[in-house]
Amino acid sequence: MEFKELIVERRSVRKYKDQPVDMELLKQIVEQAQMAPSWKNSQTARTYVAASPEILEELREKGLPSFNQNSSRNAALIVTTFVRGVSAFTNGQPDTELGDKWGAYDLGLHDAYLVLAAKNAGLDTLIMGIRDPEAIRTLLGIPEEEDVVSVIAVGYRDQEPGLRPRKPLEEVAKFY
Ligand SMILES: Cc1cc2nc3c(=O)[nH]c(=O)nc-3n(C[C@H](O)[C@H](O)[C@H](O)COP(=O)(O)O)c2cc1C
Numbered sequence: 001m002e003f004k005e006l007i008v009e010r011r012s013v014r015k016y017k018d019q020p021v022d023m024e025l026l027k028q029i030v031e032q033a034q035m036a037p038s039w040k041n042s043q044t045a046r047t048y049v050a051a052s053p054e055i056l057e058e059l060r061e062k063g064l065p066s067f068n069q070n071s072s073r074n075a076a077l078i079v080t081t082f083v084r085g086v087s088a089f090t091n092g093q094p095d096t097e098l099g100d101k102w103g104a105y106d107l108g109l110h111d112a113y114l115v116l117a118a119k120n121a122g123l124d125t126l127i128m129g130i131r132d133p134e135a136i137r138t139l140l141g142i143p144e145e146e147d148v149v150s151v152i153a154v155g156y157r158d159q160e161p162g163l164r165p166r167k168p169l170e171e172v173a174k175f176y
Contacts, residue, residue: 006119011163013124014071016155021076023051025121026154030078033114038106039087045110048079048140055139063136063151068128075126075155078114079136081146082107100147107149114152124157 001009030047038044050059059077060069088095088102096102115125133148142148 001120006116008163010115010119011124011161012126013153013155013157013159013161014126015157015159016072016074016124016153017158018074019156021051021123021155023049025123026051026076026078029114029117029121029123029154032117032120033110036106036110036113038109039102042087042106044083044087044103045107046081046083046142046146047114048081048142049076050079050140051076059136059139059151062139063132064128065130065132068126068130068151071126072128072151072153072155074158075153078152078154079140079142079148080107080111080114080150080152081142081148083146085145103147104149111150111152118154122156123154126153127151128153 026049030049033045033047034043036045050056056077059079060072063079064072082103084100084103085092086103087100087106088098094100111127115127118125128151129149131148131151136142136148136151
């Protein structure tokens with residue numbers, strides 16, 4: 001798929017086929033996401049990939065509200081986190097007024113690469129920000145130093161969602 005087509009065709013998909021996603025394919029996607037840039041190459045993004053049925057069921061049930069459980073049914077789940085106090089920090093002090101927002105920024109870039117890599121591999125995704133971070137932390141053994149940010153469903157789409165409208169360019173961008 002051409003890159004332009006890829007970014008236009010990526011959609012949030014909320015219905016997946018009962019078709020497991022191969023762990024090797026998930027590994028490839030996660031590896032491609034690692035190519036995202038980060039502050040001083042600090043690479044504080046972390047991923048926790050759940051693909052086996054037992055862990056998926058528990059993660060969905062304990063970590064997601066019912067509407068996100070339903071939307072992500074049959075999909076694998078990738079939890080993404082970042083290590084606090086590293087990206088844009090020197091000797092424990094923030095380099096800018098934004099503090100750990102740069103860590104979240106880096107993770108957002110990482111996750112953008114991840115969803116596009118998934119699309120390129122013939123898969124679709126749903127980024128979910130409504131989740132229970134502490135339940136997910138306990139279940140997956142995520143260290144306290146990391147902020148649990150998103151849960152990303154990855155699977156084979158069973159719906160054709162239309163393009164959600166974007167704001168007019170002049171409302172969101174200025175060109176000087
Ligand atoms: C940070 C973030 C959190 C989101 N959380 C949820 C969520 O919890 N549940 C959900 O159904 N969609 C969630 N979405 C999906 C957005 O609603 C969706 O990206 C947006 O409506 C644009 O649609 P599109 O992705 O199809 O272009 C989230 C998206 C982002 C980027």
